[in-house]
Amino acid sequence: MLVIDGWSAGFLSSYGTAWLETPALNQLAAQSILVEHATVETLNLDQLYRSWFRAAHPLAPEDGFDLAAQLAQVGVPLHLLTDEALLRDAAGSFGLASAEFLPCSEPQITEHEDETELARIFALVCDWLDSDGGDELIWAHARGMAGAWDAPLDYRRSLAEDEDPEPPTYATPPSSRPEGKIEPDELLGLSQAYGGQVLLIDTLLEELLATIGALPVDRQPLLIITSSGGIPLGLHRQIGRDAALPLALFSNLTQTPLMLRLPGAAQGLTRVQSLASSSDLPATLLAWFAAPQPTRAADAARSLLLLDLPPRDRTLCATGDDLYLRTISWGARVSSDGKCQLFGKPDDRWDVNDVANRCQQITPLAIELAQQTRDAIQQGAPLPELPKELTQGLA
Known part of the structure; x- marks a missing residue:
């Protein structure tokens, strides 16, 4: 290793x-x-x-x-x-x-x-x-x-x-x-x-x-x-x-x-x-x-x-009060004040184009999922269900 x-x-x-x-x-x-x-x-x-x-x-x-x-x-x-x-x-x-x-x-x-x-x-x-x-x-x-x-x-x-x-x-x-x-x-x-x-x-x-x-x-x-x-x-x-x-x-x-x-x-x-x-x-x-x-x-x-196991549907990075949620179609940076920057994946590999304002139906879902996923991990509980909207990319 x-x-x-x-x-x-x-x-x-x-x-x-x-x-x-x-x-x-x-x-x-x-x-x-x-x-x-x-x-x-x-x-x-x-x-x-x-x-x-x-x-x-x-x-x-x-x-x-x-x-x-x-x-x-x-x-x-x-x-x-x-x-x-x-x-x-x-x-x-x-x-x-x-x-x-x-x-x-x-x-x-x-x-x-x-x-x-x-x-x-x-x-x-x-x-x-x-x-x-x-x-x-x-x-x-x-x-x-x-x-x-x-x-x-x-x-x-x-x-x-x-x-x-x-x-x-x-x-x-x-x-x-x-x-x-x-x-x-x-x-x-x-x-x-x-x-x-x-x-x-x-x-x-x-x-x-x-x-x-x-x-x-x-x-x-x-x-x-x-x-x-x-x-x-x-x-x-x-x-x-x-x-x-x-x-x-x-x-x-x-x-x-x-x-x-x-x-x-x-x-x-x-x-x-x-x-x-x-x-x-x-x-x-x-x-x-x-x-x-x-x-x-x-x-x-x-x-x-x-390699045949079902894949993860999300990952979560937590450092300080910042969260970074990744699904197959989206990356979302959620700060401690609840603000979100949203990026379309996998095309926007390095988070250059924030589309949070353009995707006003997706952004609140990403914020909620990041926070609920954090809470579930902290409690040792099952992860919340992934909304289907977060599996679909930019049209």
Whole structure:
């Protein structure tokens, strides 16, 4: 399990981006089950990990379920490997077999990709693949785009045209909430710096895939690569994530890449168009290791490897007082004051065109469903019925 924080689905060619050449990521997509519409259920990292390790939505009531303990009962230890100190509290609350925290120094541009923060994580995962320790789960979490933007500058320069300004040289991700228009050169520099980190992921992934491919099929692991939420790069007047700055939920933050590579690349070239949520990941791991699932009266989580199961009809991301509801046809951001921004899906992938005022029959339904879904999850109750209007897109 490899989680790269801050990595948005909008920066992969397999999700529609044409300006980044990422052959290793393309190879992974071709060898994997690729989930087109995966939603993270909160952008609060501590809450997200607690929800992952208890196999539940972050808003769901506590019931004592422990993913690590459940896996240990079937002989599968769960090891956490991370460079994110914020996960210490969550890690200490569950029965992990081990938790290794890699120290981080002051962010600075490196001369070679092997010196980057991400490279340390990938190297340790590759070392683990070379060992034969039996069934176990390595859960590797990288600060990724939320950490140092430390790829060599040549990665950024490769994304610049001859007439472009020199790409920025900062290694600390910028964070601001501009009041007015953001200058085009600033947006360009942001995309180049961020894109350089995506190229770094691609370079490191090439070695990881080669290491897996060199193993006999019966020793190849299930490899899951995803993100714990994106980082805004100017869209919706938001740049970067910072605890001191407000963060409005939009799909560029809540939609994450999600690819599952089975041993021998079985079921490769499978693209799943139905909705998936972050709490489906622990359900997938429990199913993979044949461990019992939580017994809850109301739980929408399901294994992403069981492609014949009925799909989710909605996902809900909750961060602070903001809600982001997604159905197959709509995305709705509902703020704490009950106001709603509405976006037609799947065409408006990144929530550019707010149609709340044009769809005055849909908007109140979306607000009500988001709030009722939140309340039902908090109470451990069945989800409210989805109005048929929220399954039908723009005419």
